[in-house]
Amino acid sequence: MTTTPHGPDPTMEAIGRAVVEGRTGSIPSARRKLLNLWSEIGVTGDPLHRCSLAHYLADLYEDPAQALAWDVRALxxxxxxxxxxxxxxxxxxHIAGFYPSLHLNLADDYRRLGSFEAATEHIHAAEEHAHHLPRDAYGASLRIALDEVAEAVSRRDTTKRPSAPGPTT
Known part of the structure; x- marks a missing residue:
């Protein structure tokens, strides 16, 4: 796969650096960097930048309501x-490959907030787009997460999934 056919994208690189920082435990710093980038990009900036940043920023919030706000922006x-x-x-x-993950995250946010009907709607949307997922470890992990969220919705369980991305409490 060619990763950057048109040269480096400084904004995507900055998002990537902040994501790595957040995944290695520097949540407050990563969140601050992404929020600063969001201010620079603006609400009408490059949609790929906004989608990527909001998608990753949502993972840096333990509070499902805060995560939901960023996941809605990503979608x-x-x-x-x-x-x-x-x-x-x-x-x-392909942008179609984003939708299973975006809807999965929304389903999980709504589930954690106890809004099971909205969660179910996004589970169905994620399932409708799941055929766009690659047949690799990433695709398999999303399919497993989708099953986990659907099962949690059926149990009316609002606890955070152990496999969910983001900070741990």
Missing amino acids: DAADAVTEQRAHEHHTDL
């Missing part, structure tokens, strides 16, 4: 990403 931005823009970032990238 809204994804709807504005063109296939051409996705290809500019990665030649093999």
